[in-house]
Amino acid sequence: MALFNFATASVSKADLAARLEDVQKDAMKLLNEGGVSKFAAALEWRGEAAALVREAVLDTFRMTDPTPIFTERREGRLGDTYEFEQLINTLRVVEYSPQSDPQVFTPRKGLHTIKTSSFELAYGIPLQKVLVGQHTIGEFVGMAAEALTRHYADLTLTAIDKACAVGSTDIKGRPLRTMAAGTDVSKAEIDAALRRMHAYNSGVTIFGSRYALDAIYTHGASQTEALANELNARGVIGSYRGARMVEMVDDHNLFYQSFSKVNGVDLEKLLFVAAGTPGAILLEKDLSALDWEEMNSRTAQWRQGVRFESGILVHSPHRYHVIQLA
Numbered sequence: 597m598a599l600f601n602f603a604t605a606s607v608s609k610a611d612l613a614a615r616l617e618d619v620q621k622d623a624m625k626l627l628n629e630g631g632v633s634k635f636a637a638a639l640e641w642r643g644e645a646a647a648l649v650r651e652a653v654l655d656t657f658r659m660t661d662p663t664p665i666f667t668e669r670r671e672g673r674l675g676d677t678y679e680f681e682q683l684i685n686t687l688r689v690v691e692y693s694p695q696s697d698p699q700v701f702t703p704r705k706g707l708h709t710i711k712t713s714s715f716e717l718a719y720g721i722p723l724q725k726v727l728v729g730q731h732t733i734g735e736f737v738g739m740a741a742e743a744l745t746r747h748y749a750d751l752t753l754t755a756i757d758k759a760c761a762v763g764s765t766d767i768k769g770r771p772l773r774t775m776a777a778g779t780d781v782s783k784a785e786i787d788a789a790l791r792r793m794h795a796y797n798s799g800v801t802i803f804g805s806r807y808a809l810d811a812i813y814t815h816g817a818s819q820t821e822a823l824a825n826e827l828n829a830r831g832v833i834g835s836y837r838g839a840r841m842v843e844m845v846d847d848h849n850l851f852y853q854s855f856s857k858v859n860g861v862d863l864e865k866l867l868f869v870a871a872g873t874p875g876a877i878l879l880e881k882d883l884s885a886l887d888w889e890e891m892n893s894r895t896a897q898w899r900q901g902v903r904f905e906s907g908i909l910v911h912s913p914h915r916y917h918v919i920q921l922a
Contacts, residue, residue, distance in 0.1 A: 597808075601644070602911070607823060609659075611908060612656065613649060615848050616648075616732075616733055616734040616737060617784075619648060619649060619686055620662060620726070620733050620734070622645065623726060624726070624727065626641070627723060627727050632891070632893045633893065633895050634715045635723065636891040636893050642889060643889060648897075650887060650900060651738045652734075653740040653741050654902070656737055656740075657744040657745055658742040660741075661745065661748060662745070662749045662752060663748050663752050663878050664754070664803070664876075665870065666870055666878040666916075667752060667874050667878040668874045668878070669877075669878045670877055671881070672712070672880065673711075674882070674883070678710045678781060678879055679709050679710070680877055680911055692700065697717065697803060705893075705921075706804035706827060708877075708909055710879045710908075711834070711907045711909075712879055712881060712907035713906070714843070715903070715904055716901055716904075717740060717743055717747075717902045718899065718900070719739070719900060720892075720895075720897040720898065721736045721897065721898040721900075722895075722896065722897055722900055723897065724896050731762050733794050738893060740769075742776060749844075749856075750858065751908060752876075752878070752908060753859075753866075753868065754857045754858055754859045755908040755909075756870075756876065756913075756916050756918065757858050757859045757861075757866070758914055759772070759913040759916065759919055760773045760916055760917065762775065764913060766913070768795070772790050772914065772915070772918065773919075774789055775920070776919055776921045780811035783815040785818075785919060786802075786836070787837065789830065789919055790837050790838075790839055791918055792867065792917060794838065794839075796871065798871065799871060799873070800838065800839040800840075800869060800870020800871055801839055801867040801869070801870055801872075801874065802836065802839050803844055804813065804843070804844060804866060804867040805843070805861075807864045808842050808864050808866065809834075809843060810868070812841060815833065815836065816837075817834045817841060844863065861920065866901070866920055867918070868914065868916065868917075868918055869917040869918075869919070871915040873915060873916065874896060875912030875915030876909060876910040876912075877909045878906060878907075879906060879907050879908075881904075881906070882904075882905045883903040883904050885902055886903045887901060887902055888900065
């Protein structure tokens with residue numbers, strides 16, 4: 597499950613490829629000169645190379661990271677507990693009477709604790725495959741980045757899906773979820789969802805798989821030249837009633853023999869409508885000090901691990917709408 601370049605990596609794709617190619621060349625040189633024993637003994641090089649590979653994984657992930665669209669990202673410190681404080685405006689104008697004590701109003705506070713969990717992405721690079729040229733280190737970097745994208749997309753969309761559960765309503769009592777009558781979203785269903793979202797949100801965007809979005813073209817969605825220029829950069833495939841339509845890639849996992857799911861529902865059966873102003877916070881804590889690298893000489897596998905801690909709080913569910921297809 598991925599989007600297109602909504603986040604910015606620290607290096608370009610060309611620089612990333614060049615760095616990984618250098619690691620590949622050095623790895624091949626060590627293996628050809630002294631096999632896995634020399635590779636295992638090159639502790640300093642392994643440490644530096646593993647750090648570069650992990651950074652390449654994160655940079656590749658940032659190119660398709662979906663979280664900046666749906667959430668406001670914040671960084672926290674390990675061991676600290678964080679609360680989201682929302683000021684509620686209770687101020688109002690009252691009639692003034694001379695020589696009377698004023699009625700003083702102060703904003704009220706709404707507090708929500710943001711819970712985080714620790715995660716790990718551990719992967720092994722089989723050096724025999726690298727040595728014979730069957731695979732490159734860059735390929736494993738791409739796979740690791742895809743795993744991160746799937747994790748964060750699932751984490752984010754599941755939180756939004758739960759916040760927009762059946763029966764939940766916005767600040768005007770309108771439902772946050774539409775249970776579509778058919779396998780395609782009808783004009784009445786998508787129009788009603790957008791009408792609710794446009795009422796107090798700007799920059800509205802419709803996200804979903806191409807399969808789910810395609811039905812909206814029959815209701816009058818358009819593709820302008822300006823939007824066409826965004827296709828390759830951001831996956832924008834059209835617009836409908838002032839909302840951009842953005843494709844989320846529904847990838848098939850060969851190992852698990854399944855397509856992308858959100859909270860147990862196939863991605864192609866869901867449409868997410870999001871406001872330009874995020875209604876959720878993604879809190880991240882740095883666990884990079886616990887990242888690791890090791891060499892298993894017996895299996896000729898170069899193993900690495902990326903650790904991180906994160907959690908999501910959907911504090912303003914009315915900034916989202918979920919349409920679930922039959």
